[in-house]
Amino acid sequence: MLETGPNLRIRTAQLADVPALNGLIELSVRGLQAGDYTPRQIEGALGTALGLDTQLIADATYFVAFPAEQAHRLVACGGWSPRRTLFGSDGGSGRNGSLLDPLTDAARIRAIFVHPDWARRGLGSLILQHCESEAGRAGFRRFEMGSTLTGVPLYRLRGYVELERVNVPLPNGEILPVIRMTKSVADLQPGN
16 A cells, blocks of 8 residues: 555555446546536446456556545546556457567556546546556556546646547447557656
């Protein structure tokens, strides 16, 4: 468990956290992404393009943040992956579980979500920094993600650059715009 200051802690997510994580992710998507996506896009994306990938929990690369005195209250989550899948939940399409090579490939930053009541307090940055640090310990020097439109401003501030826009088809016929972004250790500056 990582102590992030007097009020917050980060720990590795466990399978027992899945129900709470699913609830947190749904609240986050519905509460924070409504300004960037339509209700139909959100409905189609939950549980497919946006949601929990339990492979990250199995790989011990998914993390939860919680108030120090309330270990049961998950307020943010996110992870990184040494696998090829760029984004999406267990129910998403286009999954590829093959392992990446840290010498040539970018670690995948995955599924960062913050509870709406805890938004704008630096939790997204905190989880992101933790994920980058852990992926770096595993030998990765580059990071890549599929960001929602809502997340792009944060990731730009943290040194990520946009590579391309990906239009993800959803099961309900809608399209979800996702921005593929990247960052390398060479791009890291103090404070990033």
